[in-house]
Amino acid sequence: MSLVDRHGLWNAAQVEAAIEVERQIRAEELEVVRLSFADQHGILRGKSVIGADAVGVMRDGCAVTSTLLAKDTAHRTVFPVFTAGGGFGMREMEGAADVVMVADPTTFRVLPWAPKTGWVLCDLYFADGRPVPFSTRHLYRSVLDRLTAAGYDFMAGLEVEFHVFKLLDPRLRPTDSGQPGEPPEVALLTQGYQYLTELRYDQFDPVFDILRRDVMALGLKLRSIELEYGPSQCEFTFHPGIGLEPADTMVLLRNAVKQIARRHGYHASFMCRPRIPNVMSSGWHLHQSLRDRQSGANAFVSHDERSDLSPTARHWLGGLLAHARAAAAFATPTLNGYKRFRPYSLAPDRAIWGRDNRGVMVRTLGMAGDPATRLENRVGEPAANPYLYMASQVLAGLDGLKRKLDPGPSADTPYEADAELLPKSLGEAVAALRADACFREGLGAGFIDYYARIKEAEVARFQAEVTEWEQREYFELF
Secondary structure (H helix, E strand, O other): OOHHHHHOOOOHHHHHHHHHHHHHHHHOOOOEEEEEEEOOOOOEEEEEEEHHHHHHHHHHOEEEEHHHHHEOOOOOEOOOOOOHHHHOOOHHHHHHOEEEEEEOHHHOEEOOOOOOEEEEEEEEEOOOOOEOOOOHHHHHHHHHHHHHHOOEEEEEEEEEEEEEEEEEEOOOOHHHOOOOOOOOEEEOOOOOOOOOOHHHHHHHHHHHHHHHHHHHHOOOOEEEEEEOOOOOEEEEEEOOEEOHHHHHHHHHHHHHHHHHHHHOOEEEEOOOOOOOOOOOOOOEEEEEEEEEOOOOOEOOEOOOOOOOEOHHHHHHHHHHHHOHHHHHHHHOOOOHHHHHOOOOOOOOOEOOEEEOOOOOOEEEEOOOOOOOOEEEEEEEOOOOOHHHHHHHHHHHHHHHHHHOOOOOOOOOOOOOOOOOEOOOOHHHHHHHHHOOHHHHHHHOHHHHHHHHHHHHHHHHHHHHOOOHHHHHHHOOOO
8 A cells, every 4th residue: 555545645635636647647748747845934845756656656655854844044954953853852853864745636737837747746744644743734734624613714815026037147156156055146127116007017028928828827826917116026916715725826836937937037036125226025915814614605794884894804803913923923934024014115014904005914805795805914025935824814813713802993094003013023023923822822832943943043144144234334434
C-alpha cells in the first residue's frame, strides 16, 4: 500500500482527482511534474520528478529535508537542527531529517509557460502519516474546520498590488552571490502617478497581455487588471473563493507572475516598498465574508435597514479589530512592510473601521440586503503567507463571534480617530503575537513560538547591519 492509502491522507475528492491527474499526465505526455509546498513565509519549495514516476510519487510522497522549515527569508537556518530535538523539541526534526511532501491532486495544473510540465501543491507529513505541525497549509485547514463546526464557510476575494520592471541586469556575476545575493538592476515600465490612466495602461499592456494569458490558463479566476498609482505598479483582482482556494490562488499567483515575467525579460516583485526612487507601497487587500452552510446565504448581509452589516458581520469585525496588532505579524510579515503604514497614504495606521473609507484598516462594503456585503481588510502586504494571513482572520473573527465583540462606530476621519495604533515595526508585531491568547490557542503555542523565533532572527540580522541612512547621517557629522 502507498503512504496515502496506509494513512488515509486523501479524501474522496482527492482520490477522484488523482485518477484524472494520472490520465492527464499520460495523455499530455508530461515530462516533469513539480511538487511544491508553501513554507512558513509562503515561498514555494519542493522537487521536480520525471513524468513517468510522478503518479507513484504523488501516492508514496516525496522526501524533503526538514531544515526547509527552519529558515528565515535569507534562507539561513535559524534553529540548531543538530541538537537534541533539532531546536524544535521534536525528535522527528533532529539532524536535518526528512519530512514527506504528499500531493493534493485537486491542485494539479499543467503549466502554460513551461512545456510538458505539471505543477501540484503538497502538504507535509511525517513518515508515520502525522501532519507536520509547522506546515501552514495544514494549520489553515484546521482553522477552517473550526469555522465549519460553527456553521460557516470562509469566502475571500484577493486584491493584490505588485510591481513589474524591465530586467536590466540579473546580477549573476560570482561576486553578486550571497545570502541573500545582490538584487537585480531594473528599469521602469511606466513613470506612474497617473492612476488608472488609459495611456499608461496601454504602455503596460504588452506585459499585462503576457501575464493575463498565462494566469488565466493556469485556472486562476482573474477578475480585473488595473494600473496602480506608482511607477511600474499594477493590481490584479480575483473572483471570491471558498476555504483553501483563495490561499492557494495567492501562492500560485505570486510564483506564476514571477516566473512568467522572468522568462520574458522582466522582474516582478511582491515586496511592499522596493528601494527605487518614487515608487509607491503595494498592499494586499483581503475581502472577506461568511457563507452560511445551511442556507448558502452571505451571513454578513443585514436585513435591518438601519444597519449596513448583520450582527454576525459586526461581531466578526470586532474580532478583527481586537486582534489587529497581533495579526499584523501574519498580514505584514516583513520589516519592509511596516514602511507602508503612513498617515494620509491610503494605508491604515490604527485598528479602526469605516464605511467605504480607504483610510481605515477594515473598509465595509455593501448595505442592507446587498448579497455582496463584505469586509475589506487593508492591512496586508502582498508578501504575506496567505495561509497564515487568512487563518488569522478566521481565528480573530471567530473570537469576535464567541464574545459578541462590538467594533464601535465608523471612523470617518481615520487618521484622527482615537484608536489603538497598528505596530510600527515587525518586532512590535511579533511581541503582540506572542502575547495574544487567541492565536496561541488557535494555532498552538508551539507554532507561535516557532514563527516568532524566525521573525525575531530576521529583525536581529537587520539591526546588526549598518544602513546607508546611518552612514549618511553620522559618518561626517561626528
